[in-house]
Amino acid sequence: MVGRLKKEFFQRDVLVVAPQLLGKKLVRMVSENEIIEDIITETEAYGGEEDLASHARFGKTKRNTLMYEGGGVVYVYLIYGMYCMLNIITSTKNKPQGVLIRSLKNTEGSGRVGRVLKLDKSFYGEDLCKSSRIWIEDSNYRNFKIEERTRVGVDYAGEWAKKKWRFVLVENK
DNA sequence: AGACTGATTGGCT
DNA sequence: GCCAATCAGTCTT
Numbered sequence: 001m002v003g004r005l006k007k008e009f010f011q012r013d014v015l016v017v018a019p020q021l022l023g024k025k026l027v028r029m030v031s032e033n034e035i036i037e038d039i040i041t042e043t044e045a046y047g048g049e050e051d052l053a054s055h056a057r058f059g060k061t062k063r064n065t066l067m068y069e070g071g072g073v074v075y076v077y078l079i080y081g082m083y084c085m086l087n088i089i090t091s092t093k094n095k096p097q098g099v100l101i102r103s104l105k106n107t108e109g110s111g112r113v114g115r116v117l118k119l120d121k122s123f124y125g126e127d128l129c130k131s132s133r134i135w136i137e138d139s140n141y142r143n144f145k146i147e148e149r150t151r152v153g154v155d156y157a158g159e160w161a162k163k164k165w166r167f168v169l170v171e172n173k
Numbered sequence: 174a175g176a177c178t179g180a181t182t183g184g185c186t
Numbered sequence: 187g188c189c190a191a192t193c194a195g196t197c198t199t
Contacts, residue, residue: 044180053180055195063195080181081192087180100180111181153180 005136007129010071010090014097015165017071017090018045019148021099022169023141028117028134036117039141042103044151045165046087048096053157056096066125067096074126074134076119083111084119088128088136102152102166143172 005024010017021043028036046054055064055077066075067089075087075098091097102110117134128135148164155161 046180055180058196061195077180078192078194079179081179081194083181085180098180102180109182115182151180156179 002138002140004129005138007072010088010128011092012071012090014045014047014090014099017088018043018099018165019146019167021088021101021136022146022167023139023144025137025139025141026101026104026117026134027137029132030118038104038106039139039169040101040103040136041105041169042101042108043167044100044102045167046098046100047165051157052160053151053154054096054098060096064096067098068094071097072128074123074128074131076114076121076123076126078121079111084114084121084123085110086114086117086119086123144169145172146170 021040024040026038026040049056049059056067060068063077070093071090073089075089076084079085086101087098089098100110101113104113107113107116126134147168147170149166149168150162150164151166
């Protein structure tokens with residue numbers, strides 16, 4: 001059966017949720033006549049306040065308050081003044097974790113994903129379980145394996161930059 | 174109040 | 187390979 005992922009799916013540890021999002025179907029209803037559906041092929045996990053690569057590294061701030069509210073919502077933010085990054089908040093209250101959607105089957109690159117999906121700051125806090133414009137469905141896409149790699153663009157995070165918290169979907173042959 | 178920088182991409186030297 | 191685009195958040199004065 002295929003259906004929308006429930007709150008419980010997201011309210012687990014980010015290192016469990018991030019790899020499990022691979023192969024799931026992201027649905028974005030832009031308008032009544034335009035629906036984008038694509039398979040998630042690359043995710044990246046960001047841990048709690050101790051993860052020096054995460055926005056939560058400064059503690060609770062205006063931008064990342066959402067990360068402390070519990071899993072199942074969308075966390076969008078602007079980077080380099082031009083790209084909206086799509087993140088899914090995971091875990092439970094006061095555990096600031098999130099998953100960056102880095103690539104879809106038809107769109108590689110986190111910045112491009114945000115552009116293709118026409119995301120903007122109005123998606124900040126959008127509930128994946130209730131929204132009528134964006135959600136994630138389970139899928140029957142199973143014929144793949146998962147590769148773990150180091151995260152991208154987080155060299156400033158010292159030892160944390162070496163963690164293999166990026167998960168890539170690789171098709172089986 | 175002002176400076177600096179980033180979970181990026183694309184274009185030019 | 188290098189750098190501009192472009193702005194919100196964080197840090198410094």
